[in-house]
Amino acid sequence: MLEVLFIGLSLGSILLLVALGLAITYGAMGVINMAHGEMVMVGAYVTVLSGIWLGTNIFVAIPLAFIVTALLGLLIERVVVRRLYGRLLDTLLATWGIAILIQQAVRLEFGLTFLGIHIQGLGPGLQNVAVPPFLQGTFSILGADINRYRTFIILVTAFLALMTWFIIYRTAIGTQVRAIIRNPKMAAACGIDVTRVNALTFAFGSGLAGVAGVMMSGFKTVFPDMGTSMVVDGFLVVVMGGVGSLLGSVLSAGILGEINGLVAAATNDILARAVVFGVVIAIIVLKPKGLFALKGR
Amino acid sequence: MPMKRRIDWAIYAAFVVLVMFLPLVMDAFWLNRVAKYLVFGMLGTAVALSWGYAGILNLGQGLFFGAGAYMLAMSLKLASTTSLQQGSDKPVPDFMLWNAEPGAPTELCCINKASFLWLPFQSQWFGVAMGLILPVVLATILGTIVFRKRISGVFVSIITLALVLLVRLVVIDSQPVTNGFNGLTDLGWFNIAGLEFDPYIVPTYYLVAVSLSLVLVGARLLIDTRAGLILQAVRDDQNRARYLGFDVPAYQTFFFAVSAAIAGFAGMLYVIVSEFASPTFMDLTFSITMVVWAAVGGRSSILGACIGAILINTISATVSETEGFAEAWKAIIGLIFVLVVLYLPRGLAGLAHDFIDRLLARKPAASPQPLRVSDASSQLAE
Numbered sequence: 036m037l038e039v040l041f042i043g044l045s046l047g048s049i050l051l052l053v054a055l056g057l058a059i060t061y062g063a064m065g066v067i068n069m070a071h072g073e074m075v076m077v078g079a080y081v082t083v084l085s086g087i088w089l090g091t092n093i094f095v096a097i098p099l100a101f102i103v104t105a106l107l108g109l110l111i112e113r114v115v116v117r118r119l120y121g122r123l124l125d126t127l128l129a130t131w132g133i134a135i136l137i138q139q140a141v142r143l144e145f146g147l148t149f150l151g152i153h154i155q156g157l158g159p160g161l162q163n164v165a166v167p168p169f170l171q172g173t174f175s176i177l178g179a180d181i182n183r184y185r186t187f188i189i190l191v192t193a194f195l196a197l198m199t200w201f202i203i204y205r206t207a208i209g210t211q212v213r214a215i216i217r218n219p220k221m222a223a224a225c226g227i228d229v230t231r232v233n234a235l236t237f238a239f240g241s242g243l244a245g246v247a248g249v250m251m252s253g254f255k256t257v258f259p260d261m262g263t264s265m266v267v268d269g270f271l272v273v274v275m276g277g278v279g280s281l282l283g284s285v286l287s288a289g290i291l292g293e294i295n296g297l298v299a300a301a302t303n304d305i306l307a308r309a310v311v312f313g314v315v316i317a318i319i320v321l322k323p324k325g326l327f328a329l330k331g332r
Numbered sequence: 333m334p335m336k337r338r339i340d341w342a343i344y345a346a347f348v349v350l351v352m353f354l355p356l357v358m359d360a361f362w363l364n365r366v367a368k369y370l371v372f373g374m375l376g377t378a379v380a381l382s383w384g385y386a387g388i389l390n391l392g393q394g395l396f397f398g399a400g401a402y403m404l405a406m407s408l409k410l411a412s413t414t415s416l417q418q419g420s421d422k423p424v425p426d427f428m429l430w431n432a433e434p435g436a437p438t439e440l441c442c443i444n445k446a447s448f449l450w451l452p453f454q455s456q457w458f459g460v461a462m463g464l465i466l467p468v469v470l471a472t473i474l475g476t477i478v479f480r481k482r483i484s485g486v487f488v489s490i491i492t493l494a495l496v497l498l499v500r501l502v503v504i505d506s507q508p509v510t511n512g513f514n515g516l517t518d519l520g521w522f523n524i525a526g527l528e529f530d531p532y533i534v535p536t537y538y539l540v541a542v543s544l545s546l547v548l549v550g551a552r553l554l555i556d557t558r559a560g561l562i563l564q565a566v567r568d569d570q571n572r573a574r575y576l577g578f579d580v581p582a583y584q585t586f587f588f589a590v591s592a593a594i595a596g597f598a599g600m601l602y603v604i605v606s607e608f609a610s611p612t613f614m615d616l617t618f619s620i621t622m623v624v625w626a627a628v629g630g631r632s633s634i635l636g637a638c639i640g641a642i643l644i645n646t647i648s649a650t651v652s653e654t655e656g657f658a659e660a661w662k663a664i665i666g667l668i669f670v671l672v673v674l675y676l677p678r679g680l681a682g683l684a685h686d687f688i689d690r691l692l693a694r695k696p697a698a699s700p701q702p703l704r705v706s707d708a709s710s711q712l713a714e
Contacts, residue, residue, distance in 0.1 A: 067486065118674055122391050123486055128627055129673040135666030143659055160660075261605055267493065267616060274490050305505045312498035316491055323483045 037179040039300045045185040053193075053251060053265045054272035054284050056243035061270070062279035063236050065218045066116055067127040071269060072262025073137040074104045074241045078248020079257040081142060083162045087155055092167050093249055100245035107137075108110070108241025112234050115312040120219075120233075124154040140143055142259045143219065161301020169255070188250050195243060196285055202239075203281060212236055216279045271315040279323025287326060291315070337689055344635055348545045352538075357650045360532040367531075367540045369645040374544050374598040376625045376641035377551055377634050382591035383623070384632030385555055386584055387567035392492030394619035395499055396467035397488065397591040398609070402503070402516070402598025403466055405609035406450060407459025410440075411520030423454060426518070427511040460600065460670030467533040473578075475585035482581075484570065493616065500614035516611025522604045531605045540601050544638070547594055551634045554590065563587050579627050583669075622667070628672050629679050633688060636681025 053075060060068050078100035111133055119126045143149070144157040156162060170187050173180040195328045203209040210233050212223040223229045255261065272291060276283030291311050299307035318326065351370065355363060375397060380420060382388045401464045409422045428443050441448050452458045474495070478488055503510045510516070522529040523541075529536040554560055563583045572582050603609050612618065622641070629640015644665070652658040 115670060117673065124489070125677065126490070127389075127486075128623065129670050131624070132669030132673065134662055134668045135669070138665065139659055139663035143663065146660075149660075206387050263616065267497065270490060271494060274487070303505070307502050309498050309501040309505065312494045312501070316494050316498070319487055319491055319494075320477055320481060320483065323481065323487050 037177060038181075039296055041179065041181055041185070043290070043296025044129065044289070045182070045189060046288040046295045048185075049188040049251070049286035050272050050292055051196065051285060052192050052270055053269040054288055055140075055195060055246065056240035056247070056274075056280075057266075057269045058184040058198065058273045058281060059203075059212075059243070060237055060240035060285040061273055062281075063212050064233050065120070065123055065126075066093075066237070067123060067270070068116075068240070069129065069132075069133040069266055070111065070137060070235075071244050072243075072264070072266030073134045074108065074262070075251060075265055076141070076244035076257075076259065076262040077104050079164075079255075079261065080143055080157070080162070080248075081113040081245065082164050082249045082252040083257055084156045086164055092165075093164065093253060096249045097246055100249045101242040102106040102245075103130070104248070105238040105242035107316060108244075110235060110236040112237040112239070114331040116237060117234075132264075138259045138262075149294070150229025159259060162252075164252040166253045178247070184253055188253075191246070195246065196281075197223035200281055206238035208232065208235065220322070221305055223265030237268070244278065271312070275315050275318050275325055280325070282329040283325055283327030335692060336688065343684075344548065346638070347518050348548070351545065354541075355534050355537055355584070358707040360534075363534065363537045364532050364605060365649060366642075368602065369642045369648075369649075370544045370623065371598050371602045371605065372645050373624045373638035374547055374601070375595060375622045376629055376637035377581045377637075378591045378594040378598065378632055379459060379622050379626035380629075380637035381551055381594065383626060384561055384630075384637070385560065385567065386587045386591070388584065389489045389587060389623070390492045390588070391489045391616075391619050391623065392494075392496030393494070393622050394590075394593050394614045395496040396471065396595035397599040397618075397655070398499070398613035399466045399470060399494075399601070400463040400596030401603045401609040401613055401668075402510070402599075402601040403453075403463035403596075404459045404522075405516040405519055406454045407452040408519035408522060408603065408607075409516050409591055410450065411456060411523065411712060412518055413520065414518055417525040425450070425462045425511075425516075425598060426509065427514070431508065440665075446509045449509060463596050463600040464593055467592040467599075471589040471592030472585060476581070479581035479588075481585040491708070493619070495615050496619055497616060500611050503614065505610050506674055509698070510611075513534055513611060514623070515608055515612070517608045517610075519603065519607045519609075528602055531607060536605060543597065543601060547597065548635060548638060551590075551594070555634070555649075559583060559586065614690050625668055627679055628668065629681060630681025630684075632686075633681030639678060649681075 037330070044097070053071070056074070057068065057071050060066050060071070078096075081100040081103050082093055082096040085091050085099055086093075089095070111130075115129050115133060116126060119129060119311060140146075141157055143157045144152070144154050145287045147154065148158070166184055170184045173182050174179065201209075203212055211222065211227045213230055214225065214227060215236075219229055237302065249267075251257075271286055276285070276287035293313060295307045295311050298310045322328075347570075354366060358366065375393065379390070379393055382390050383395075401523070409425050414551075414576065424438055424440050424443055424447075428447055429438065432438065432443050436443050438453075440450050474492070478491060483491070504512050521531075529539060555564070562573065562578055565576075566578070566580050566583055570580060599609075599613065603611075615704070625641035625644055626637035627640075628644060629635025629638065648661060648665070651661045676682065
């Protein structure tokens with residue numbers, strides 16, 4: 036039983052890992068970033084490439100992926116998203132286009148395939164990342180075998196969630212972000228540089244996705260399409276938790292992860308995912324604002 | 333009839349005539365391809381109806397398409413001679429036989445626990461009826477729940493998206509009845525009074541072309557009705573429409589169901605021309621792709637969305653013939669999409685409308701005053 040609960044916790048932490056960045060971009064900025072899954076994918080590829088070309092392990096890849104995806108996020112915000120504030124559904128559509136672009140960029144190796152150049156680690160194929168030996172295998176607690184790497188993911192997720200919480204609730208820029216969540220126009224009237232804060236928020240959310248990608252690469256095959264299903268899961272977590280509520284996202288990720296783990300143990304993985312979708316639909320129908328909605332706006 | 337409306341109908345007529353004359357210049361292979369794209373055009377229309385006119389961005393249109401497709405595919409599977417010659421003289425789908433428990437009776441009623449669901453599908457017209465009824469019933473239930481609760485905007489999109497993925501998983505998981513991942517293949521031909529609709533013959537093309545024309549004209553007439561105008565009022569300001577005393581959820585649900593019926597109809601036609609049904613119809617990517625077509629063509633234009641779908645697919649097919657270019661084309665599609673959302677939110681149809689407006693404005697108007705009034709009324713009707 037402990038093992039099943041642990042699996043659930045692990046699934047929940049993976050959900051949260053992806054959802055954390057979305058909770059910020061969607062919650063704070065009202066941008067539905069469908070390219071978020073591609074940011075995860077880019078993070079995973081940073082791990083692959085740094086492993087091949089620099090010979091480094093995933094610990095080096097974490098800051099590297101954060102920087103790369105944050106810069107990519109900044110670029111996307113500057114070029115596209117900035118023009119679409121207040122047009123929620125249009126951000127969804129435009130970022131879907133961006134998602135396709137990023138996928139194809141990786142698949143075509145930034146167009147170099149047309150010149151006959153091949154970069155090892157890119158392209159349409161599958162990639163794998165080796166995990167450092169001390170993160171492999173299992174250890175046992177109370178007679179239950181616990182996977183080391185999954186534990187590592189849970190710890191990293193917890194750290195990232197705490198860090199995000201700290202930034203949002205205990206720093207000056209976090210206060211500005213929260214002000215924008217409540218009322219962007221009023222925030223601007225109070226002297227907050229909304230454009231700049233939004234750009235930084237988007238970059239931070241994208242960077243979190245990049246770190247999520249590094250963690251994903253350790254236990255999943257890396258390929259150009261890997262992000263598409265993740266972004267959906269991420270959104271379900273954020274919407275169920277309540278838009279703009281960090282705590283809501285944490286709890287709903289935990290709940291959905293445990294439901295997924297328990298149902299999967301009793302039946303199979305496919306049905307477990309179906310049940311998760313069902314639960315989310317039921318909650319959105321019953322409480323459209325999510326479990327922990329902010330008042331106001 | 334105001335000038336603008338007359339031009340509008342002239343364009344519809346031109347489109348229908350063009351579609352009807354295509355068989356004169358095309359071989360069977362391309363005709364089959366174009367028939368598929370016309371089906372996608374119908375999907376574009378369904379999306380435009382719910383998105384452009386009802387303001388409901390349905391990211392799960394694939395659910396209705398898939399429902400229609402599977403219902404007819406079940407009937408056609410039972411009509412297929414090749415998939416029945418697998419050691420049984422009774423009509424039992426081949427995949428059920430392959431996976432049957434040893435000693436199970438080889439009959440549709442009881443070869444596995446749920447195979448009795450297939451029994452009524454021995455009649456092709458039952459499959460056709462269900463292909464429309466199932467999407468409409470699903471949409472009505474969903475719409476009633478969602479719109480009565482006054483859920484709107486992105487939340488509707490998320491619900492529909494989660495629902496289509498849920499159903500997709502259930503279909504995959506119900507392997508004994510649906511053949512899971514593999515879907516229903518090796519289907520028989522659709523049959524009307526002895527005429528068999530081989531996907532590569534001209535009558536099949538006309539079946540699709542005539543269906544599309546009827547759907548287009550029907551949808552265009554529908555949005556000009558009183559109900560259609562009220563719907564657009566709801567889209568623009570839900571609360572105002574509600575305070576004016578209109579039963580907002582009823583209108584939304586009705587048009588949501590009409591859009592679902594069109595998508596289900598398209599699903600059936602697609603099964604006829606492509607001879608398979610598979611869970612990929614309910615993939616997230618496919619449902620969003622439909623929205624892309626509608627957005628490029630013009631989200632609030634019935635014909636524009638349809639042409640957008642046909643255009644994108646035709647260009648894709650042509651371009652993909654060049655080896656190595658297929659992947660690059662996908663990237664171009666992504667780019668086009670970003671550009672359309674940024675710079676052309678009304679799509680190609682918006683461009684066409686502006687062009688017509690400019691033409692009309694350039695013409696020396698004999699009496700400017702009435703022209704402006706009629707312009708306003710035609711805009712109201714759009």
